[in-house]
Amino acid sequence: MKHPPLVESLIEAFTCLPGVGPRSAQRMTYALLERGREQGRELAGALQAAMDGVSHCERCRNYAERTNAEQNLCAICQDPRRDPSLICIVSSPANVLAVEQSGEFRGHYFVLMGELSPLDGVGPRELGLDVLEQRLRDGEIRELILATGTTVEGEATAHYILDLAREAGVSVTRIAQGVPMGGDLEFVDGATLAQALRARRPFAD
Ligand SMILES: [Zn+2]
Structure with missing residues (x-):
């Protein structure tokens, strides 16, 4: 029988959804x-x-709603109380939320939306x-905090950014303690992540 x-x-x-095969879709x-029907x-x-109205923040690449403003910026990039010279680099928007929940970070983000995987x-x-x-190169960034995952791809990405x-002569730190090897920030609790941010160390190979 065909539908x-x-x-x-x-x-x-x-x-088209991740993890959804023909049977679940049915x-x-x-x-x-x-x-x-109503739902x-x-x-x-x-x-x-969402498909029409969500774009990427022009500064940090996180999701942002399209506006008529000259520049499409997310709420964090528009917040004057945050320090734009301190940039935390993460792989995904979920990781921005994880770091925000730690309550430890008052800088800006740069969201890669993935990790290097040639x-x-x-x-x-x-x-x-x-x-x-x-x-x-523009000289507005004082410090980069690398908070990419500790997977092989995450490490490769971190080293690329370190170079x-x-x-550009910008100092780089890497969050360290408390983040499990092979782990994703999304699954790290706030207290652990807060500690990892406080204990960040210079990043070198
Ligand atoms: Zn932004």
């Missing part, structure tokens, strides 16, 4: 059509609004490192 084309295409559309589709419409509206086609440009290099910072 009607509209049902079929909804199932197909759900499979279950989701049935659930919405049977008992969740389904809300989901459709929220999807549409085999997957993720090079320096995909991570915005050309933009970071320019900002390092950029050295060329």
Whole structure:
């Protein structure tokens, strides 16, 4: 038996989500059509609004809502109480939230939206490192705090950025203690992360 084309295409559309195969997609589709039409419409509206309205902050690359302002900046980059000369480098927006929850950091961020992984086609440009290099040269950054993961890709990314910072004469520290090897910041509790930030050390190879 085949579903009607509209049902079929909804199932197909759900499979674009990470971890969702054809069977889960089918279950989701049935659930919405049977008992969740109103939530389904809300989901459709929220999807549409987010896909059209969310862009990247032009300074730190974190998610930011599109505005009519001259520059699209996120709330952190617009906050005058934060120190723009201190930049914490993280791999993902989830890691920004993790560091924010530690309550320990009052600088700005640079969000890579990934880590160097040449085999997957993720090079320096995909991570915005050309933009970071320019900002390092501009002389507005006093210190970089590297908070990329402790995986192989995270370490490779950290070393690449270390080279950029050295060329620009900017000091680099790396969060250290408390972050488990091979771990992701997302899963580190706030107290541990606060300690890791306080105990950051100069980063060198
Ligand atoms: Zn920003």
